[in-house]
Amino acid sequence: xxxxxxxxxxxVVRGLDRRALLTAVPGLVLYGESAWAAARRSxxxxxxxxxxxxxxxxxxxxxxxxxxxxxxxxxxGLAPDRWPSNxxxxxxxxxxxxxxxxxxxxxxxxxxxEAAERTLTTLRTFWNGRQGDAKTGCIGNKGFFYHxxxxxxxxxxxxxxxxxxxxxxxxxxxxxxxxxxxxxxxVETEIRAxxxxxxxxxxxTFFEQANGVLSMGWDPETGFNRTTWNGYDEGMMIYxxxxxxxxxxxxxxxxxxxxxxxxxxxxxxxxxxxxxFGPMMGHQYTEVWYDLQHIVDPYMRSHHxxxxxxxxxxxxxxxNYAIANPKKFADYGPNIWGLTACDxxxxxxxxxxxxxxxxxxxxxxxxxxxxxxGVLDDGTIAPTAAISSVxxxxxxxxxxxxxxxxxxxxxxxxxxxxxxxxxxxxxxDYQSPYGRQTPRxxxxxxxYLGIDQGPILAxxxxxxxxxxxxxxxxxxxxxxxxxxxxLHAGFEPLESDGKWLVAGAK
Numbered sequence: 001x002x003x004x005x006x007x008x009x010x011x012v013v014r015g016l017d018r019r020a021l022l023t024a025v026p027g028l029v030l031y032g033e034s035a036w037a038a039a040r041r042s043x044x045x046x047x048x049x050x051x052x053x054x055x056x057x058x059x060x061x062x063x064x065x066x067x068x069x070x071x072x073x074x075x076x077g078l079a080p081d082r083w084p085s086n087x088x089x090x091x092x093x094x095x096x097x098x099x100x101x102x103x104x105x106x107x108x109x110x111x112x113x114e115a116a117e118r119t120l121t122t123l124r125t126f127w128n129g130r131q132g133d134a135k136t137g138c139i140g141n142k143g144f145f146y147h148x149x150x151x152x153x154x155x156x157x158x159x160x161x162x163x164x165x166x167x168x169x170x171x172x173x174x175x176x177x178x179x180x181x182x183x184x185x186x187v188e189t190e191i192r193a194x195x196x197x198x199x200x201x202x203x204x205t206f207f208e209q210a211n212g213v214l215s216m217g218w219d220p221e222t223g224f225n226r227t228t229w230n231g232y233d234e235g236m237m238i239y240x241x242x243x244x245x246x247x248x249x250x251x252x253x254x255x256x257x258x259x260x261x262x263x264x265x266x267x268x269x270x271x272x273x274x275x276x277f278g279p280m281m282g283h284q285y286t287e288v289w290y291d292l293q294h295i296v297d298p299y300m301r302s303h304h305x306x307x308x309x310x311x312x313x314x315x316x317x318x319x320n321y322a323i324a325n326p327k328k329f330a331d332y333g334p335n336i337w338g339l340t341a342c343d344x345x346x347x348x349x350x351x352x353x354x355x356x357x358x359x360x361x362x363x364x365x366x367x368x369x370x371x372x373x374g375v376l377d378d379g380t381i382a383p384t385a386a387i388s389s390v391x392x393x394x395x396x397x398x399x400x401x402x403x404x405x406x407x408x409x410x411x412x413x414x415x416x417x418x419x420x421x422x423x424x425x426x427x428x429d430y431q432s433p434y435g436r437q438t439p440r441x442x443x444x445x446x447x448y449l450g451i452d453q454g455p456i457l458a459x460x461x462x463x464x465x466x467x468x469x470x471x472x473x474x475x476x477x478x479x480x481x482x483x484x485x486x487l488h489a490g491f492e493p494l495e496s497d498g499k500w501l502v503a504g505a506k
Contacts, residue, residue, distance in 0.1 A: 052398060053464055060387070060401065060417055064457040065109050067416035067448050068093075068100040069118075077122025078151055082447040083416070088157040089149040092166040095173030096454025098122060099288070099468060102180040103461045116187045119177045123194035126170070129154055135220045143202035143248075145170060147217070161217035161225060164207050168238045169451075171199045172289045176468060179475035196477065204242035204250050212257035214238060214250075231261040232275040233282035236307075240290060244485035252488040259299050266303070270324070270367050271317030273303075274310045278366015280318060280340040280385040281455070283311040287391070288458045290482065291469035295491045306494070312392040318385065319396055321367035329379035330424040330442065334396075335403035338385030339365040339377060342421040342452060343445040345432045352425060359426060361434055379425035380443075383418035388455035390463045411438035420445040420452055 071083040072094075079093040080086030101115040129139025139155055140146055144167040148157035178195035181188040207214040207224070214235075215224040229235035239258050242250040262275060269276030277283060286292070292307040300306050305313075322337030341364040349358045359378045367377065386400040405413055412422050426432075426443035435445045461467045472478045 051464060052394065056402060056405065057398070057460060057464075061103075061107070061457060061460045062109060063415065063417035064453050064460075065100055065104050065107075067453050068097040068450070068457070069104065069110060071416070071448075072097050072118075073151060074118060075121070076125045076151075076154060077118060078125065078149060078154060079450050081148060081451075082420075082449045085447055086151070089151055089154075090166065090450050091145045091147065091149065091163070092169040093450025093454065094122060094126075095166075095169035095171070096450055096458070098170075098173030098177045099454065100457050102176055102471065103457060103467060105180070106461070106465075106467055113187075116181055116185075116191065119181065120187055120191050120194070123174060123177070123191060123198065125154055126174075127194050127198055133220050135159075140167070141218070141220075142206040143198075144206075159219065159221060161219045163217050164204075164214060164238055165216070165229070165235060167202065168241050169285070171202065171241060172237065172472075174198055175478045175481065176289065176471055179471040179478045182475065192477075199241075199481075200245065200247050202245065203248040204245055205248055208250065208254070212254055214242075214254075230258055232259075232265050233277050234285040237286040237290065240286070240485035240489060241481070242485075243488040244481045252490075255297070255489040259297070262299055269314070269317050270321045272313045274305065274313040274317070276314070276317075278339065279364045280314070280338065280366075280389060281364075281451075283314045283392075284388045284455050284459065287311060288455055288462070289468060289472055290486075291462075291466070291473060294494045295486065296494060297490045301492070308392065311389070315386075315389040315393040316396065318367060318389075319400075327377055327379070329377070331381075331407075332379075335400050336381065336407065336424075337400060338381050338383060338387075339367060340382045340385040340452070341365065342380060342382035342384070343434055343447060343449065344378060344380045344421065345423055345426045345443045346430070346434060348430060350426075350428060350430055352428060357425065359423070378423070380421050380423040382421040382452060383412065384420075384452040384456050387418070388452075388459045391459050394463060408438075408441040411441040412444055416448045417453065417456065418448075420447055420449045 067083065068079060071086065072079040077094065077097075078089035079097040081088055081090035081093055098119060101110070101119055104110040105112045105115045126139065126145065130137060131140050131143065132138045133141050137155055139149060141162050144162050144164055146156040147160040147163040147166050149155060150157045174195040178192045181191045207218065209215055209224070209228060213228040213230040216227045216229055217225040229238060235258070239250065239254055243252060243254065265276045267273060267276055287308065294306070296306045300310070318339060319334060319337050322332040323334050325332040341362070343362050344360045346359055347361050349356055357378065360376060363376060365377055365380060365382070383401070383404055386397050390397040404418075408422065412419050422441040422444040424442040427437065432443055435443050438444050458468050462469055472482050
C-alpha cells in the first residue's frame, strides 16, 4: 500500500472517481482487489484509529445494558419486545440480551457469576420449552422459535409466526454466550452444552422452498409465508448460520440463490454505488456478530467492495439523504439523521404547516424519493440507525449521537438510554397512542425496543474493542461455525489479517 500517496487516500475518501485513482496508481492489485477498493480500505483503516471514546458513550452503553438486565424476566430469561409496555417476549431481543450479558461482564457492569446464572436460566427456558406443530402450548417447532412468546408460560404469543430470522438472532446470542462463558465450572459448562444443542437442533431445511430460498416464516394455521429471504438485507445472517449447521445445513448453493437478486438493489442509493437497503438495520444486524471486514464473496469481489464497506457507504448515504431532505422534514441535517424499522406516531394523515403528511406507526423506514417504492420516510428518526452504525462510520455516527443528546436531551434520553424514535415534524393536537409530545423533539416513542437497543450496545463495543467479533472468531466451536458458513458462501480473505477465515474450517 506504500504506492498509494496520502493525497490519493484523502481523495478516495472524498469520492475521487475510480478511473482517476487507477490512473494515479497503475497496476496496484491486492489479492485480485482493484486499486480503487484497496486504497479506500487503507484510508478507512487510518480513519478508524485511534478510537475516540468518552464518558458520553460509556453512559449510552451502560444505560442500554441496563435495559436488558432490568427489563428482562430474571426467572425465565425472557426479554421484552419493548418496555415499559412489555406485553410479550421477543426471541430476537433475547439473543441481544445474551450478547449484552457478556458485554456487561467485560465492562464491569455486572459480575460474571450473576451473568452466567441469568444466561443459564435463559438457555434452560428455551431448551426445555415444548417443540411441535400444535397451534398452542409450544415455544417453537423444528428447533426454531416463535417470534413472540407469552411471559406467562413461555409459549407462542397469539398467532405469531415461527421466525427463522429472529431465531437466528437468538442462536447467535446463545453462541456468543457459549464463547464467553468458557470456564470449566458446572454453570458455564452447562451454558455451552445448551447453546450448542439449541443451535444444532434447528432444521434449516424446513424453511427451504423449491427455488432454493427460504420462506420468512411458518405458522400452524396457514403454513409457510409466501415471502422469501432473497436479496440483500438482514437475512444474510440466516444463510451464513444455516450453511454452517453440523446436522441440518443448507447447501452452499443456497448462497447463490440468496444473491441472485442483488443487482436489483445495486446503485447509488443517495451515495456511492452499493447494495441498497433503506432501513439501516438491514446493514447492521448481521455485522453485530459477523466481522465482515477484509473478506469478500464473489459478488462483492466483482464490484470491488466488501460488505463492511457497503455498510459504511449506506451509513453515509443516510446522512446524505438527511442533508438533502427531499421531503422537507423538521431538523433533518448533517447531525440529525437515521432511518430504520422503528415506532412511529401512528397511521394518520395530518395537516402540518400547510401540507398533508401521512404518518405511520411501527414501520421499516428508509431513504426514498417515493413511498411507493416500499420504503418510507415520515420524519421519524431512530437513534439506533446512526449509533449502531458507529463501526462503519464513527466520525459521523458519534457526531450524530452527541448532537441528538445536545439538541433534545431528556426528551429522547432516559433511564435505559435513547427512546426508540422521535419525530420533530409531528406536532399538534393529535394524541398519539404510541408516544408523547415533547417541547424539543416533537413526538417521542413511549418505549425502548429490544431489537433496537441490542445493536446500540453491541456495535458500540465492537467499535471500542471488537469484543463480540473476537469472541465468536476466536472460540474453537463458534469460530468453526463462523468460518464454515463464510467459506460455503465463497468468502475469501483480502489481507493477511483475514487469514483466520481459512484456518480450522471444514
